[in-house]
Amino acid sequence: MYYTCTISSGGQTWNPAQYNAFAAEREQPFWDLAALVEPVPGMRIVDLGCGDGRLTVALHERLQARQTVGVDSSPAMLDEAQAHAGAAVSFQDGDIGAWQGADVDLVFANAALQWVPDHAAVLARWRDALASGGQLAVQVPANGDHPSHSVSRALAAEWLGAEAPADPVAENVLAPEAYARLLFDLGFQRQHVRLQVYTHLLGSTAEVVDWVKGTSLTRFQRVLSAEAYADFLAEYRRRLLDELGEQAPYLYAFKRILMWGRLG
Numbered sequence: 001m002y003y004t005c006t007i008s009s010g011g012q013t014w015n016p017a018q019y020n021a022f023a024a025e026r027e028q029p030f031w032d033l034a035a036l037v038e039p040v041p042g043m044r045i046v047d048l049g050c051g052d053g054r055l056t057v058a059l060h061e062r063l064q065a066r067q068t069v070g071v072d073s074s075p076a077m078l079d080e081a082q083a084h085a086g087a088a089v090s091f092q093d094g095d096i097g098a099w100q101g102a103d104v105d106l107v108f109a110n111a112a113l114q115w116v117p118d119h120a121a122v123l124a125r126w127r128d129a130l131a132s133g134g135q136l137a138v139q140v141p142a143n144g145d146h147p148s149h150s151v152s153r154a155l156a157a158e159w160l161g162a163e164a165p166a167d168p169v170a171e172n173v174l175a176p177e178a179y180a181r182l183l184f185d186l187g188f189q190r191q192h193v194r195l196q197v198y199t200h201l202l203g204s205t206a207e208v209v210d211w212v213k214g215t216s217l218t219r220f221q222r223v224l225s226a227e228a229y230a231d232f233l234a235e236y237r238r239r240l241l242d243e244l245g246e247q248a249p250y251l252y253a254f255k256r257i258l259m260w261g262r263l264g
Contacts, residue, residue, distance in 0.1 A: 036260035042066040043105040048096040049112020053081030101129035144170035165219040188261025204248040
């Protein structure tokens with residue numbers, strides 16, 4: 001039986017404060033990805049899925065770039081990002097899946113590509129935006145098989161049926177070897193692709209709920225009324241803790257794919 005709910009208008013639900021509740025844990029993959037980039041004097045950078053802009057500015061300064069543009073589709077995140085704008089760093093609204101550019105030295109996308117489908121087509125557009133010798137650096141979560149994701153998918157199927165929003169990590173993210181082949185086919189003969197497990201020591205299993213509230217569960221907040229979302233969240237919490245058990249502390253093992261390539 002489907003859960004009876006009121007569908008909301010589908011407004012933007014990204015909450016910078018909720019997302020940054022685990023800022024230190026979320027930032028380590030960003031720095032690991034940035035470490036793969038080969039600095040070039042006077043780089044022109046585009047940070048796709050820039051969020052609140054803090055790390056966009058950090059990337060700009062680390063690489064001593066000439067110009068950096070952050071692109072995001074969340075009004076809440078872009079409002080926060082404007083505080084970090086300056087003469088050489090700017091932010092703009094945009095759909096990263098449809099984004100196109102030209103003469104860019106680095107296309108950087110940390111924990112953003114998973115939200116859009118058809119990665120082969122998207123990465124081809126990003127490649128086309130690069131200047132000669134340009135670089136691509138992308139990181140995506142690959143933990144769609146973890147209970148933090150599988151429990152929400154099962155619950156959504158029960159409550160929303162065909163109206164359940166897809167899990168972007170499970171639906172869109174490819175295997176590491178598929179990305180390696182894709183990068184090669186796109187002309188990135190120099191490349192680095194790896195699957196890395198990040199271990200996050202949380203206070204308890206209950207903190208996993210707070211983690212995904214800032215990311216993957218936002219898709220349910222967009223389609224459910226506030227009351228229905230609260231009910232969904234309560235049942236999700238109950239089922240997740242049943243599956244994981246009450247552990248304090250809890251080691252959240254989080255798989256991510258990091259990929260880098262440079263054109264000739």
